Amino acid sequence: MARKTDKRREDLRIKLLDLAEATIIKGGLPALKARTLATEAGCSVGAIYTVFGDLNDIVLATNGRTFQRLGRDVARAVQARPNASPADQLVIMGTAYLEFAADNTRAWRTLFDLEMSTQMNVPKWYLAELARLFGYIAGPLRQIYPDKPDRDIDLMTRALFSSVHGMVLLGLEQRISAIPRSDMENMIEMVLRGMARP
Structure with a gap:
């Protein structure tokens, strides 16, 4: 069970990074917002902070x-x-x-x-x-x-x-x-x- 949880967290981490990178490339740092990132990743804002501080x-x-x-x-x-x-x-x-x-x-x-x-x-x-x-x-x-x-x-x-x-x-x-x-x-x-x- 711990492995599945770790895998899900790592998958979410990579997904968030990919989305954040694409957002920055398109609109720069000011375009990066936690709520928008969560929506695009299909997770809650709180879930972001289980992966990143x-x-x-x-x-x-x-x-x-x-x-x-x-x-x-x-x-x-x-x-x-x-x-x-x-x-x-x-x-x-x-x-x-x-x-x-x-x-x-x-x-x-x-x-x-x-x-x-x-x-x-x-x-x-x-x-x-x-x-x-x-x-x-x-x-x-x-x-x-x-x-x-x-x-x-x-x-x-x-x-x-x-x-x-x-x-x-x-x-x-x-x-x-x-x-x-x-x-x-x-x-x-x-x-x-x-x-x-x-």
């Missing part, structure tokens, strides 16, 4: 899926150019990040729209996905700067990520300070190649 937990889980897709896209882009120099790898990753954000804007935005801070009890798996993404950037930086301590590489990694993320965010939102999409790749390349000069 709250709506934020559902968003975290869908963000985990988005992180995995983003990581796969970045890794594939680099693997497609096995002879790329470390500087070229950084540019490839920056371009892949831009392409992922442009093609999956609402899911990508939800990675950053969910209110989170270092003071929160963020799940270990979520931090691991973020660390994996940073690891892609840190690899080429360690090749370019073999004598720098890990702390400096970590700071450079976060600086590069923040720079590229900021350019992509401003560009995709078409803020007044942004540049046209056609120039975004060039700007990302300029910043990354500048950082890649030891």
